[in-house]
Amino acid sequence: MKHAGAGIAITGSGSAAPVASLDNDQLSQIVETSDEWITARTGIRQRRLANSGGTLAQLATQAAAQAIAMAGLTALDIDLIVLATSTPDDLFGTAGLVQAGLGASRAVAFDLTAACSGFVFGLVTASQFIHTGVYRNVVLIGADVLSRWVDWSDRRTCILFGDAAGAVVLQANERDRLLGFELRSDGTQNHYLNLAYQPQATSLLDGLEIGQGSFHPITMNGQEVYRFAVRRVPEVIEKALFRANLGVEAVDWLLLHQANQRILDAVAQRLNIAPEKVISNLARYGNTSAASIPLALDEVVRQGTVNPGDTIATAGFGAGLTWGAAIFQWGR
Ligand code: UT7
Numbered sequence: 285m286k287h288a289g290a291g292i293a294i295t296g297s298g299s300a301a302p303v304a305s306l307d308n309d310q311l312s313q314i315v316e317t318s319d320e321w322i323t324a325r326t327g328i329r330q331r332r333l334a335n336s337g338g339t340l341a342q343l344a345t346q347a348a349a350q351a352i353a354m355a356g357l358t359a360l361d362i363d364l365i366v367l368a369t370s371t372p373d374d375l376f377g378t379a380g381l382v383q384a385g386l387g388a389s390r391a392v393a394f395d396l397t398a399a400c401s402g403f404v405f406g407l408v409t410a411s412q413f414i415h416t417g418v419y420r421n422v423v424l425i426g427a428d429v430l431s432r433w434v435d436w437s438d439r440r441t442c443i444l445f446g447d448a449a450g451a452v453v454l455q456a457n458e459r460d461r462l463l464g465f466e467l468r469s470d471g472t473q474n475h476y477l478n479l480a481y482q483p484q485a486t487s488l489l490d491g492l493e494i495g496q497g498s499f500h501p502i503t504m505n506g507q508e509v510y511r512f513a514v515r516r517v518p519e520v521i522e523k524a525l526f527r528a529n530l531g532v533e534a535v536d537w538l539l540l541h542q543a544n545q546r547i548l549d550a551v552a553q554r555l556n557i558a559p560e561k562v563i564s565n566l567a568r569y570g571n572t573s574a575a576s577i578p579l580a581l582d583e584v585v586r587q588g589t590v591n592p593g594d595t596i597a598t599a600g601f602g603a604g605l606t607w608g609a610a611i612f613q614w615g616r
Contacts (some may be wrong), residue, residue, distance in 0.1 A: 293616045296453035297582040298347040300346035301572075304335055307329060311442070314436060326443065327545025329567045341378050347582075359387045360390055362421050363413075363419035365392070366410045369425075379393035401602055401604065404600035405467060405606065410422045410454050426578045433479050440504065441506075450577065459616075463528035463529075466609055467607075476508045479499055479603070510544070524611050542566035591615075
């Protein structure tokens, strides 16, 4: 891409997931469902769940520390930490806790919320600071603990989600490895997927009423979100490829938000991308929201499946509604 300052490279990755896992058979003891139904409709077989003492900051910090080490940096080299999450430990922001946990005392840190698109939105946001020459070393984390907000009596949603964190390090680089992107939002369809605040009228004084309440569990129209994803994700990837001046044949790996294996398959088919190029680990983790892309990326990087110079088409999609794609090459 054209820019005034430096190019970017993604030079490190890391991930973390809680130890406790819940498989489909165990889930069948909580709601009326079955391993057969969940596997056939989603491809998910188990998910990791944070225990009651587990925090988002712990998972995010662990993932970030691994990514910093892989990049060959120390915490003091980091200029900026962006934490993409919809499930903060603190509504005022959790990135500061991650900064403190890492000892990244030079870094400025903030949260970014774009649900399951959070990692892709964060990747583009973080890249701007490097492109303009303002920062050189950035940690981007996608982390969510959706188990806190799932309605565990709703079998249409509770089967889908899991908890995890993934992180990458972005560095200023001579060559720009972020080749193209496209981000989209459509708030008119916000009602299809919510974790909404529900105010309760509280009277402070005569004639002065404020709304104090809490958040409702996740509600979702699964069929509409499915339709949206299968239609919009191929479109946005094609747009990002166009901006990168690349054809679909240049894509080595398709790395989608890990929502549902049927969505992954349908998007790959529409784009004419071979199944062996589709990265998938949702069978073991479920949908981990903002964490799913960096979690899957870290796995294939550490396995040696994805190598420096490989071209990756990534896309996130979800609540907002939000969706976005980025085309990048792994490594310097
Ligand atoms: O990050 C983005 C987050 N969201 C998504 O990615 C969600 C996208 N949507 C989906 O993945 C799918 O819509 C689901 C997996 C959520 C649902 O699959 P579906 O094929 O769209 O199923 P459905 O909602 O059309 O339900 C089919 C049947 C219904 O029964 P009837 O009305 O046909 O008798 C449901 O009541 O399956 C029933 N059902 C279940 N049965 C067993 C719904 N959930 C379950 C369940 N176990 N967990």
